[in-house]
Amino acid sequence: MTEDDDPTDEISRIEARLEELAEAAERCRKFILASKAAIAGGAALLLVTMLGLFGVGIVSALGSIAMILGGIVSLGSNVSTLRQTEEAIGAAELLRSDLISRIDLRMVRDAPMKLV
Template sequence: MNIDMSLHDDITDLETEIDRLAEAAERCRKIMVVARGAMATGSVVLAALVLGLLRSDALILLTSVTAILAGIAVFGSHRSTLQELKAKIAAQEARRSGLIDAMDLHVVKEA
């Protein structure tokens, strides 16, 4: 019986870790959306400057280029982090599945 409780505790710990990793992955996705927005906004402003739709101003130009470059850097960084998190989640889920299989559970049939 002690072995089953130990397996149960291990499974519970893995599920907690999977939830923590899933929350981190969701934060990465949200940051990636913001980074895309920064890239898009910077691109639109830069295009407006080039087309003469906005008054030519060095600060606006610098800000739009900075938004594009920062968006690219943040997006790329979080994309690779997201991929790592997905791999960790898959590994933890496989470990959890193996522990559940090791529990030697029996199917209870209805009467």
């Protein structure tokens, strides 16, 4: 950034990026919740299948194992993506704070207000 650039433009771009990152983090949280539900559902289905409460044992057992493994893979992927997104949010907030501190802000003194 050169001295001629207006830092408020860069701050606006950073804030737009922060909004995008916040939305991505929220999506990751939703996928993490769905992954945990898939793991729990697969484990419950496997338990029910092992107890013989379903007539089709082999297909149910394979399906439940697939749910568990898919949930674990999805959970791991989204947790790491969430960590990376949170780190990017922290870096963007730090940059925004640095840019704000460079702006020559002036104190507005108390002045009588004119009523129109």
